[in-house]
Amino acid sequence: xxxxxxxxxxxxxxxxxxxxxxxxxxxxxxxxxxxxxxxxxxxxxxxxxxxxxxxxxxxxxxxxxxxxxxxxxxxxxxxxxxxxxxxxxxxxxxxxxxxxxxxxxxxxxxxxxxxxxxxxxxxxxxxxxxxxxxxxxxxxxxxxxxxxxxxxxxxxxxxxxxxxxxxxxxxxxxxxxxxxxxxxxxxxxxxxxxxxxxxxxxxxxxxxxxxxxxxxxxxxxxxxxxxxxxxxxxxxxxxxxxxxxxxxxxxxxxxxxxxxxxxxxxxxxxxxxxxxxxxxxxxxxxxxxxxxxxxxxxxxxxxxxxxxxxxxxxxxxxxxxxxxxxxxxxxxxxxxxxxxxxxxxxxxxxxxxxxxxxxxxxxxxxxxxxxxxxxxxxxxxxxxxxxxxxxxxxxxxxxxxxxxxxxxxxxxxxxxxxxxxxxxxxxxxxxxxxxxxxxxxxxxxxxxxxxxxxxxxxxxxxxxxxxxxxxxxxxxxxxxxxxxxxxxxxxxxxxxxxxxxxxxxxxxxxxxxxxxxxxxxxxxxxxxxxxxxxxxxxxxxxxxxxxxxxxxxxxxxxxxxxxxxxxxxxxxxxxxxxxxxxxxxxxxxxxxxxxxxxxxxxxxxxxx
Numbered sequence: 001x002x003x004x005x006x007x008x009x010x011x012x013x014x015x016x017x018x019x020x021x022x023x024x025x026x027x028x029x030x031x032x033x034x035x036x037x038x039x040x041x042x043x044x045x046x047x048x049x050x051x052x053x054x055x056x057x058x059x060x061x062x063x064x065x066x067x068x069x070x071x072x073x074x075x076x077x078x079x080x081x082x083x084x085x086x087x088x089x090x091x092x093x094x095x096x097x098x099x100x101x102x103x104x105x106x107x108x109x110x111x112x113x114x115x116x117x118x119x120x121x122x123x124x125x126x127x128x129x130x131x132x133x134x135x136x137x138x139x140x141x142x143x144x145x146x147x148x149x150x151x152x153x154x155x156x157x158x159x160x161x162x163x164x165x166x167x168x169x170x171x172x173x174x175x176x177x178x179x180x181x182x183x184x185x186x187x188x189x190x191x192x193x194x195x196x197x198x199x200x201x202x203x204x205x206x207x208x209x210x211x212x213x214x215x216x217x218x219x220x221x222x223x224x225x226x227x228x229x230x231x232x233x234x235x236x237x238x239x240x241x242x243x244x245x246x247x248x249x250x251x252x253x254x255x256x257x258x259x260x261x262x263x264x265x266x267x268x269x270x271x272x273x274x275x276x277x278x279x280x281x282x283x284x285x286x287x288x289x290x291x292x293x294x295x296x297x298x299x300x301x302x303x304x305x306x307x308x309x310x311x312x313x314x315x316x317x318x319x320x321x322x323x324x325x326x327x328x329x330x331x332x333x334x335x336x337x338x339x340x341x342x343x344x345x346x347x348x349x350x351x352x353x354x355x356x357x358x359x360x361x362x363x364x365x366x367x368x369x370x371x372x373x374x375x376x377x378x379x380x381x382x383x384x385x386x387x388x389x390x391x392x393x394x395x396x397x398x399x400x401x402x403x404x405x406x407x408x409x410x411x412x413x414x415x416x417x418x419x420x421x422x423x424x425x426x427x428x429x430x431x432x433x434x435x436x437x438x439x440x441x442x443x444x445x446x447x448x449x450x451x452x453x454x455x456x457x458x459x460x461x462x463x464x465x466x467x468x469x470x471x472x473x474x475x476x477x478x479x480x481x482x483x484x485x486x487x488x489x490x491x492x493x494x495x496x497x498x499x500x501x502x503x504x505x506x507x508x509x510x511x512x513x514x515x516x517x518x519x520x521x522x523x524x525x526x527x528x529x530x531x532x533x534x535x536x537x538x539x540x541x542x543x544x545x546x547x548x549x550x551x552x553x554x555x556x557x558x559x560x561x562x563x564x565x566x567x568x569x570x571x572x573x574x575x576x577x578x579x580x581x582x583x584x585x586x587x588x589x590x591x592x593x594x595x596x597x598x599x600x601x602x603x604x605x606x607x608x
Contacts, residue, residue: 004064005045005062005064005065006045006046008064008065009038009041009042009045009046012037012038012041012067013037013038013067013069014036014037014038014039015036015037015069015070015071016033016034016035016036016037016069016070016071016072016073016075016076017033017034017037017067017068017069017070017076017079018031018032018033018034018067018068018070018076018079018080018083019031019032019033019034019037019040019041019065019066019067019068020065020066020067020068020083020087021058021062021064021065021089022062022063022064022065022066023061023062023063024063026063026064027090028083028087028089029058029061029062029089029090029091030058030089030090030091030092030289030290031080031083031084031087031089031092032080032290032294033073033076033077033079033080033322034076035073035076037067037069041065041067044058044059044062045059045062052291054263054288054289054290054291055289055291057263057289058091058289061091073322073325074325074328077301077322077325077329081301084298090287091287091288091289091290092288092290092298093285093288093290093294093295093298093299093302094302095283095299095302095303095306096283101119101130101131101132101135102117102118102119102130102131102132102135102138103117103118103119103121103128103129103130103131103132103308104116104117104118104128104129104130104132104138104141104142104198105117105118105126105127105128105129106126106127106128106129106191106194106195106198107124107125107126107127108126108127108191109125109126110156111177111184112152112177112182112184112187113151113191114151114152114153114154115142115145115151115194117138117142121306121307121308127195127308128307128308129198129199129308129309130308132279141198144235144236144239145194145197145198146173147173147235148231148232148235148236149190149193149194149197149232150172150173150174150175150190151174151190151191151194152168152174152175152176152177152178153166153168153173153174154166154178156588163179164179165178165179165180166178175187175190193205193208193209196208197236199273199309200252200271200273200274200276200278201273201274202236202239202274202276203250203274204274205236206233206236206237209229209232209233209236210233212229213226213229213230213233214226216229249275250274250275251272251274251275251311251312251313252272252273252274252311252312252313253272253311253312253313253314253315254269254270254271254272254311254313254314254315255269255270255272255314255315255351255352255354255355256268256269256270256296256299256300256314256315256316256317256355257269257270257317257352257353257354257355257356257357257358257359258292258295258296258316258317258318258356258359259356259359259360259362259363260285260292260363261363261367263286263287263288263289264284264285264286264287264288264363264366264367265284265285265288265295265363266282266283266284266285266359266360266362266363266366267282267283267285267295267296267299267359268280268281268282268283268355268356268358268359268362269281269283269303269355270351270354270355270358272311272351273311280358282358282359282362283299283303284362284363284366292318293318293319293320293321294321296316296317296318296320297320297321297322297326300314300316300320300326300330300340301326301329304330304333305333310330310333310334310338311338312334312336312337312338312339313338313339313341314330314338314339314340314341315341315342315343315348315351315352315355316340316341316342316352317342317352317355317356318342319342320340320342323340326340327339327340370415373415373416373417374389374415374416376416376521376522376525377389377390377391377415377416379519379521379522380522380525380526383514383516383517383519383522384460384487384489384505384507384514386459386460386487388459389459390459390460390487391414391415391459392412392413392414392456392457392458392459392460393412393413393458393459393460393461393462393529394410394411394412394447394458394460394461394462395410395411395413395461395462395463395464395529395530395532395533396408396409396410396440396443396444396447396461396462396463396464396533397409397464397530397533397534397536397537398428398436398439398440398443398464398537399534399537399538399540399541400428400434400439400541406428406431406439407425407426407427407428407537407540407541408425408426408428408439408440408443408537409423409424409425409426409533409534409536409537409538409539409540410423410424410425410426410443410447410533410536411423411529411532411533411536412458413529413532416525418532423536424447425536425537425540426443426446426447428442428443429442430442436465436469437468437469437472440463440465440469440472440473441472441475441476444472444473444476444477445476445479445480448476448477448480448482449480457482457485457486458486459486459487460486460487460488460489461473461486461487461488461489462488462489462490462491462526462529462530462533463488463489463490463491464490464491464530464533464534465490465491465492466490466492466504466506467490467492467506467511469490470488470489470490470506470507470508471508473488473490474488474508474509488507488508489505489506489507489514489526490505490506491503491504491505491506491526491527491530492504492506492513502523503523503526503527503530505526557596557599557600557603558596558599559593559595559596559599560596560600563591564591564592564596567589567590567591567592568586568589568592571588571589571590572585572589578604579604581601581604582601583597583598583601586600586601
C-alpha cells in the first residue's frame with residue numbers, strides 16, 4: 001500500500017489544489033487544501049515517523065488519495081469547503097448545525113419591525129442575534145426589551161387584521177401600530193436602540209438615554225417621559241453590572257481558544273462587545289485528525305458563515321496558514337475590514353489564555369462525562385454477559401392506532417448518548433391488519449437485510465416488547481444469516497398489578513428476565529433508550545396521521561388545490577398551526593380569498 005502511495009506521489013503537481021484522502025473501503029475520510037500539493041502530501045507520506053499523533057493516525061488509515069488542481073489558493077479554499085459539505089469526511093472539522101439553539105430575528109424591512117424567536121438563521125436580509133446557547137439568558141434579554149422598549153409583540157398576520165389594540169398597548173408596553181397612527185420615525189428610533197442593546201453596545205445606549213432624560217427633565221411637561229427614561233437607564237445599568245470587563249479599549253472582538261488531546265478537541269469562543277464579555281460558547285470535536293492550525297482555520301470559516309455579526313478583530317490561540325485568504329473572505333461577508341491576530345505578548349495574550357483555559361476546562365468536563373458513560377456501558381456489558389462493549393445500541397418501537405397507519409421508529413445511542421443523525425423512520429407496508437409481530441419482522445428485515453449497505457451493525461439490538469417480540473427478532477436474524485452478529489434483548493414494561501417494580505429485560509432462549517441487581521443507572525439507560533424509541537415512533541405516527549387528516553380536510557374545501565395547500569403549510573409552518581389558525585389569519589395567507597378562508601375555517605372548526 002505504501003509503495004502505491006509513494007508511486008502516486010511522484011506524479012502529483014506542485015500547484016495549488018485540493019487533496020482527497022480515502023480509506024481501504026474507498027470512503028473519503030479527509031479533504032484538505034494546499035498551496036503546493038506535492039509538498040503537502042509529501043509531508044504526510046515521505047516522513048518515516050510523524051511527530052504529530054493526529055497526522056500519524058491519518059497516514060495509517062490512508063489507502064489512496066486523489067488531487068484536484070485549482071490554479072489559485074482562493075479557488076482551493078472554496079473547493080475544499082464544497083467537498084467537505086458533499087462528503088462529510090469523518091476526520092474533518094465539521095461544525096454542527098445550530099438549529100437547536102434559539103436566535104432573535106429583527107426584519108428591518110417590515111413597516112414596524114418586531115423581535116421573533118427563531119431556530120434557524122436564513123439569508124433573508126434580516127438582523128439575527130445569537131444563537132443563544134443558554135435559552136434562559138435569551139428570554140431574560142427579551143423580557144428586558146419587552147418591558148422598556150415599546151416594540152410590537154404581535155405577528156404580521158395579526159398586525160394587518162387587528163381591529164383594536166391588544167393588552168400590551170393598554171399596559172404601556174407597545175405603541176399599538178396595529179391600530180394607532182404611529183410615526184414611523186419614532187418607532188424606528190426604538191428599533192435602533194434595541195439593535196444597540198442586542199449588539200452589546202449598551203454603554204452607548206445608556207449615554208444616549210441619559211442625554212434624552214436630562215433634556216426631558218428641563219421641561220415640566222415632559223417629567224413623566226424623563227421618569228420613564230430614568231427607569232430604562234437604570235434597567236440597562238443593571239444589565240451592564242452583570243457583564244465582565246475584559247479590555248479597556250472597548251472594542252468588539254472574538255477570542256478563540258483551542259484545547260485537545262488525541263483525536264478529541266474543544267474550541268471555545270469568547271464574545272467581547274464594547275470591551276465586555278457578553279457570551280462564551282464551547283464546540284467539541286471528536287475524531288478530528290486536522291492539525292491545530294487547520295482546525296482553527298476550518299472552524300473560523302464555518303462559524304462566521306452562519307453568524308449575524310462578525311467583529312473587526314478575531315484573536316486566535318494558534319496561527320492559521322491562510323490568514324490573508326480568510327481575512328479577505330470574512331471582510332467580504334462583513335463589508336468591512338476584518339483582522340485575525342495571533343498575539344504573542346501584551347494584554348491580548350491574557351485574553352487568549354483565558355479562552356484556552358475555558359476550552360481546557362470544558363475538555364476536562366467532557367472527558368469525565370465520557371469516562372462515566374464508558375463505565376456505565378462496561379457494567380451493562382457485564383450484566384448482559386456480552387463479548388463486546390455496547391458502543392452502538394439500536395432500539396425499535398412500533399406505533400399504530402387500532403392497526404391503522406402502522407409505523408416504526410429506530411433510535412441509535414452511540415457511546416451512551418443519542419445519535420439523532422442515525423435515527424430512522426419506517427412506514428410498515430406489508431401488514432394490513434393489527435399484527436405487531438409481523439410489523440416488527442418487516443422493519444428488521446428492511447434494516448438488516450441489505451447485506452453490506454446495512455452496516456454499521458449495532459453491538460446491541462433492543463426491541464420494545466417481551467419475549468414474543470424478542471423471539472421474532474431472533475428468528476429474523478437467523479433468516480438473514482446474522483445469528484450471533486450482535487446481541488439481542490427485549491424490554492417489557494413492568495406489570496404493576498402483579499407487584500412488579502421494574503421493567504423486565506429478556507435475553508433470547510431464556511425464560512426469566514435478567515437480574516440487573518441494584519445497578520439503577522444501567523436500568524435507567526435501557527429505559528431512556530426504550531422511551532426515546534417510543535417517542536420517536538409516536539411522533540412519526542402523529543405526523544402522518546395529522547397530514548392525512550388535514551389533507552382530507554383541505555380536499556373537502558372547494559377552491560383549495562395543491563398550490564393553496566402548499567401556500568397554507570408554507571405560511572404557517574406546521575399542520576398544528578393551520579388547525580389553530582383564526583379566520584383572520586387564514587385570510588392573510590397569499591392566494592386565500594375571503595370565501596375560501598371562511599369555508600376552510602368552518603371545516604377545520606367542525607373537525608376540531
